[in-house]
Amino acid sequence: MSKMPGRPVLTVPEAEALALELFGAAGTAAPLPSDRDLNFRLTLTDGSRAVFKIFNTIEDEAYLECQSDAMDWAAKAGLPVPKVIGRATAKLNGKNHLVRLVSWLDGTPLGDASPITAQMEFDLGALLGRMDRAMEGFEHPAAPNHFPWDFANVADTVSKHIHAIPEARKPLVEMGLNLYQEHVAPKWDVLPKAIIHNDANDYNVLVGSAQEYPRPITGLLDFGDLVHSARVGNPAVAATYLALHREDPVDALCQVIKGYTSIFELSELELEVFYSLVCIRLSVSVTMSAVQRALEPDNEYLSISEKGAWTTLEKLQHQHPRLVHYRLRDAAGYAPVPNSTFVVDWIQSHKDDFHPVILPARPGAPPVVFDFSVSSQEFDSEAINTPGVADKEIWDRTGNAVGIGRWDEPRLAYGGDQYATQSGERRTIHLGVDLFRPARTPVQAPLSGTVHSFCAHHARFDYGGCLILEHEPEKGLRFWTLYGHLSHDSVKNLVVGKSVEAGDVIAYLGPFEENGGWVPHLHFQIIVDRLDLEATFPGVASPSQRDVWCSLSPSPVDMLGIPQSAVAPRSPHVQDLLERRNRS
Known part of the structure; x- marks a missing residue:
């Protein structure tokens, strides 16, 4: 039984019946991982597939419409993102849940690909550059700025929940918090803002077959963390999760930046905060994993990145922040050491x-x-x-x-x-x-x-x-x-x-x-x-x-x-x- 507040509870047969009732979609359902909603892969009778999403009761309908509109906007720009097929509301256990039927994208999660090459890191950066360029004109009144994973709020999120972290590991979490307070907070108001995807983690990104070379990026999933925030957050989030797969995590950051800036410019100001954003994202990740695991100890998805995040924080504690900054400037095409x-x-x-x-x-x-x-x-x-x-x-x-x-x-x-x-x-x-x-x-x-x-x-x-x-x-x-x-x-x-x-x-x-x-x-x-x-x-x-x-x-x-x-x-x-x- 889920202890996550507002998360729907539904068996596979019940999900199949609900999809048929709401959308006339007859097919076979299989559970998909999610941190706060309930998702199923639906294989329809004609052989096509879709994602059947039953949202947490805490989700706001206007915000879901914002997500849907953003997906449509990105799809019209030629980006490989899902499309909303149907919208509905369902009453489950006496509570109303918003429901969506979304198109299926083929591919392998990037986190399951091996190896993750520098070219794939570059290509993901380029995809996010294309997305941020395409989304420049997109505005929506329901785009939130109160989300706990939003870089505007991450310091508060970590501070609120750091009690869940074992004492021996708190210094690693505090490293990200301190970097944020020193380098990001004073500059936050002047960083360029936009509506961003905010969650290009390695399991929200799809890649093509291992037989293809170079192995292409084929899709970007899950607009559920969409926020109006610092635009640099988009490549910073992607770089964070790619860093989990590197012996030298900064190499991944550099490749993402090279790809991103091949399409869309990062300012010197944005590069000044990039590394701190990566570190605080890791701090948020391990902190929220600890909190959510206490609520749902059997949900493996909630801890999917936790081990890698701790390992990466341990590696980054030995990196000098200014040296990282110089490497990022070099990757973006600026003189590495300004003076x-x-x-x-x-x-x-x-x-x-x-x-x-x-x-x-x-x-x-x-x-x-x-x-x-x-x-x-x-x-x-x-x-x-x-x-x-x-x-x-x-x-x-x-x-x-x-x-x-x-x-x-x-x-x-x-x-x-x-x-x-x-x-x-x-x-x-x-x-x-x-x-x-x-x-x-x-x-x-x-x-x-x-x-x-x-x-x-x-x-x-x-x-x-x-x-x-x-x-x-x-x-x-x-x-x-x-x-x-x-x-x-x-x-x-x-x-x-x-x-x-x-x-x-x-x-x-x-x-x-x-x-x-x-x-x-x-x-x-x-x-x-x-x-x-x-x-x-x-x-x-x-x-x-x-x-x-x-x-x-x-x-x-x-x-x-x-x-x-x-x-x-x-x-x-x-x-x-x-x-x-x-x-x-």
Whole structure:
């Protein structure tokens, strides 16, 4: 027996009889899952199928008409959504229930598809972009704004029911709540609003046969959560449930945004709240699952996403919100790190003012640029971290000059476990410039600043001695420079906050035994946003996030006063190659 207030109770034979009575629809009924109504798949005598829906008594007739009108509007725009075939009212157990007969859409629920590919995530984003573009002119006086799953009300919903969450797990729920209060609530009134579907979860989306490639999105079901709310909520909800299927949940968010923005623009303001909306949706999901499960412990549908939602919250607690934001901006086609351009422009305009960081043994000796890339004909993949392999070649070619390892270079030299990412992709893109000189060579500050943080790292393939300087050459312009592979003695006596001037000796290069296990050199890197890290920062990025990390750590070539050949050339993207081939 249902304990959900207002939910109708009906056996299969009773449902078949009611469908025949109300709509003349003779057929065989089979129950379908629902969180608050009663749904049946009705197979009619002619072989066609429909959905027979008996609504909860709490449903408002005007709101159901709003849903029906929205479905009709979307269908007329060519979107793959159900159509309302019939409307009626039925009295069950002394209570009136609104009833609808809705067309059936063929397909497999996206949540049951395996694998869910990046293309499917992109295509769902594109479908929602088409929907939001098509619905721009749709208005209805009954579109609600009081729904508990509406992003306008989710903070209140979570706060009201968080008592249902076990104490050990409350911090995960509060993470979403805190992000919402910090990033969404202050901006809510100025976010673009529209009537949105609001529930493109993985079981409301249908896909085609597994034999089709790419496997298409064939339908969007259930307009029962339709609201007038922030338009960005539509792709945010879809991204939330796709994230449940990813080792790196943010990858799913990026693919949905790429698809959505291929059709319909997301503003920078909407991107600022996107991640927080995803997190609060997960918080609402687990909270409401706990509440509803207490009412109906035998209804498995109520907990269909709960386990995945908890797992995803656990993964997201290790993500830095600003880094996620930069990845989302990149996916939408914006500059990943907004203030990176200002730092780059300032450095370029002052490129003649910086002091050399590493001096050659012979004054004026031009630097020697090396190729350590995956396609290098000069060195094999492990050359710079195996003693005796590259040392002689590097020092013979460098002579009295400074050897250069390039920025933005894809390398295979990074074999440690610390270079594996959450998704399994390895980090291979070099984010700094390497300056090769023998151990104990002095390192000098290129411009004035203060000691921000330092550490002697001991793990193999790490930085060894590492120093970060903070620079604020103009009010409102702040960035950092990182110096890696230093001797341990170099960083022992440093003092946080100590001022340094351009040309000051700040450290010395470390030997192989102290610098993380590399041929002696300085790893020099510019950092636009430290992501709250102290005495370290990723010096290598994964290829899929290359543009994001190159925006966080832009080219230091101008600051170092070295040739532009120290920037590794990028191989043409596959799509670029195809377009060139088609034009030829």
